[in-house]
Amino acid sequence: MAHESPAPETSERLDAPDVLEAVRAWLPERRWFPTTADATSVVRVSRTDLGTDEHGAHAVVDLLRVAGTSSSSPLTLQVPLVLEPAGTPPAAVDARGLVAVLSDGSRLLDGAYHPAFVSAWLERATWAEGSGAAGGESSSALSPARFDVRGLHVLTGEQSNTSILLPSVSGGSMLKVIRALAPGQNPDIVVPLALTREGWGGVPAPYAWSETAVDEGAVVGGGPAAGENAAAAPTALPRTWTTHTGVLAELVPQARDGFELACDFAREGQPFANPARELGTQVAQMHSALRRAFASEVHEADPEWLLDAMHRRVRSAAGASTAVRSRVDQIEAFLEHMRGVAEEAVRQGRPLPPVQRIHGDLHLGQALYSPQKGWRILDFEGEPLRPLAERTRPDLGERDVAGMLRSFDYASAVGGATSSEWARSARRAFLEGYTGYLSVPGALGFGRPPSLADRVLIRDAFELDKALYEVVYEERNRPSWISIPLDAVDRVLSGLPTPLTSADAGRPGRGA
Numbered sequence: 001m002a003h004e005s006p007a008p009e010t011s012e013r014l015d016a017p018d019v020l021e022a023v024r025a026w027l028p029e030r031r032w033f034p035t036t037a038d039a040t041s042v043v044r045v046s047r048t049d050l051g052t053d054e055h056g057a058h059a060v061v062d063l064l065r066v067a068g069t070s071s072s073s074p075l076t077l078q079v080p081l082v083l084e085p086a087g088t089p090p091a092a093v094d095a096r097g098l099v100a101v102l103s104d105g106s107r108l109l110d111g112a113y114h115p116a117f118v119s120a121w122l123e124r125a126t127w128a129e130g131s132g133a134a135g136g137e138s139s140s141a142l143s144p145a146r147f148d149v150r151g152l153h154v155l156t157g158e159q160s161n162t163s164i165l166l167p168s169v170s171g172g173s174m175l176k177v178i179r180a181l182a183p184g185q186n187p188d189i190v191v192p193l194a195l196t197r198e199g200w201g202g203v204p205a206p207y208a209w210s211e212t213a214v215d216e217g218a219v220v221g222g223g224p225a226a227g228e229n230a231a232a233a234p235t236a237l238p239r240t241w242t243t244h245t246g247v248l249a250e251l252v253p254q255a256r257d258g259f260e261l262a263c264d265f266a267r268e269g270q271p272f273a274n275p276a277r278e279l280g281t282q283v284a285q286m287h288s289a290l291r292r293a294f295a296s297e298v299h300e301a302d303p304e305w306l307l308d309a310m311h312r313r314v315r316s317a318a319g320a321s322t323a324v325r326s327r328v329d330q331i332e333a334f335l336e337h338m339r340g341v342a343e344e345a346v347r348q349g350r351p352l353p354p355v356q357r358i359h360g361d362l363h364l365g366q367a368l369y370s371p372q373k374g375w376r377i378l379d380f381e382g383e384p385l386r387p388l389a390e391r392t393r394p395d396l397g398e399r400d401v402a403g404m405l406r407s408f409d410y411a412s413a414v415g416g417a418t419s420s421e422w423a424r425s426a427r428r429a430f431l432e433g434y435t436g437y438l439s440v441p442g443a444l445g446f447g448r449p450p451s452l453a454d455r456v457l458i459r460d461a462f463e464l465d466k467a468l469y470e471v472v473y474e475e476r477n478r479p480s481w482i483s484i485p486l487d488a489v490d491r492v493l494s495g496l497p498t499p500l501t502s503a504d505a506g507r508p509g510r511g512a
């Protein structure tokens with residue numbers, strides 16, 4: 001699709017105040033619109049003009065500054081838009097992509113649904129070098145000359161960004177339009193790229209990506225309905241900053257979301273042990289590849305640092321949730337017990353495993369299962385409720401392991417498993433797959449491994465940490481699910497076992 005220089009009439013039309021008004025009215029219903037944002041205060045920070053296509057559809061990318069509610073600072077959202085002027089042939093765009101029909105009959109569309117935006121994005125993107133990353137495709141398959149955006153389809157579901165399926169681009173690919181932008185490199189692009197370059201095929205290979213520079217000094221203006229201070233840059237932002245705005249990655253064929261798959265198994269009373277074991281191996285390989293790809297981040301774990309960070313997270317969860325607040329003394333006591341055990345283990349020459357780059361928000365919904373390719377891991381952006389700086393900090397791989405274990409619990413509850421054995425066998429198999437791979441000589445090079453009892457305690461602590469995060473997440477997003485993580489918090493606090501292997505059942509001081 002050829003892109004021509006911007007047409008003055010449509011540029012002017014896109015500048016009219018009713019366009020921003022229409023976007024303001026449409027935004028709050030988007031799944032990706034942050035719950036912490038205030039939709040009444042939206043202004044435009046910048047606009048990139050992508051030109052018109054051969055049908056006269058004019059694509060732009062707006063960055064909008066949305067004020068946060070009292071506690072959060074303003075956010076920057078990426079909103080690609082396409083204007084189809086009245087009288088031009090409308091593209092065959094999914095009805096979900098319509099923002100508004102404007103007073104003069106022109107149609108304003110979400111660019112993610114429109115070939116004019118998607119083609120322009122593909123033409124302007126930075127493409128990965130070579131073709132090895134593309135799972136054996138020839139380099140010509142990656143060539144921008146081969147774009148064919150027919151069949152583009154925006155995925156539905158619980159997403160913080162917008163994912164667009166492009167069945168005919170590069171042999172099948174997925175374009176992710178990042179919605180909430182933050183300064184710096186996006187780990188969801190940088191990490192899969194590094195892993196792919198490292199030769200690990202467990203992530204969809206990134207084919208291309210886009211970046212933008214934001215000049216806070218050149219805010220275009222907010223229009224009459226904008227809040228007074230909405231355009232002001234959050235104090236934490238530099239005057240100019242760059243960030244990733246999108247990524248095109250290999251399509252995982254016939255992918256099934258891991259959480260939906262596990263829920264189906266639970267619903268049908270089918271054991272999930274085999275897929276869980278394969279997933280455990282995949283996660284262990286991911287940790288091993290992350291270590292190699294981010295070798296400079298590997299260093300000895302400091303139990304003090306770990307425990308202090310956990311205490312901080314407990315305080316923050318208690319501040320946000322009354323359910324956590326009412327349990328805070330027990331939680332602190334549990335962590336203090338763990339501090340004693342960790343210090344003793346270090347004294348006896350059994351250090352914690354080193355910290356390294358990890359996934360950071362691993363759960364079944366971040367894993368895709370393909371009958372042809374097995375498990376693929378997605379979404380390296382870390383936990384969305386955490387401050388950015390915390391999300392990519394080196395950490396123990398156990399955080400990811402605990403995240404996945406928590407997910408089996410969720411799948412059991414949501415899928416309606418009739419016996420607790422369903423989750424137990426999935427957990428056991430996952431851990432067998434994980435530790436089985438790590439016992440391969442040189443797989444992770446942990447040095448002297450922590451004892452089984454230490455490992456179980458570390459795991460319980462990370463499960464508790466994740467479950468507390470989940471309590472806050474569910475309170476904010478799905479209050480009717482809150483009992484799922486809350487039961488796990490109480491289980492860990494009561495010292496009830498979550499047996500992992502038969503050997504674990506006899507671990508000291510934590511019941512049989």
Ligand SMILES: Nc1ncnc2c1ncn2[C@@H]1O[C@H](COP(=O)(O)OP(=O)(O)O)[C@@H](O)[C@H]1O
Nearest residue numbers: 159160161163174204249250251252255378379
């Ligand atoms: N490469 C891919 N191949 C197939 N499906 C994918 C691919 N990447 C993402 N998806 C689908 O898109 C969904 C959202 O992707 P994700 O990266 O988790 O987005 P978000 O950041 O919006 O949460 C996934 O659950 C999966 O169903």
Ligand SMILES: O=P(O)(O)O[C@H]1O[C@H](CO)[C@@H](O[C@H]2O[C@H](CO)[C@@H](O)[C@H](O)[C@H]2O)[C@H](O)[C@H]1O
Nearest residue numbers: 158160259361363364365383384406407410470
């Ligand atoms: O996928 P995101 O990065 O947006 O992660 C957030 O949302 C997840 C839910 O969509 C949430 O995951 C929790 O619910 C899952 C089931 O929907 C379950 O499998 C996970 O174990 C559980 O943590 C995740 O915590 C949150 O960060």
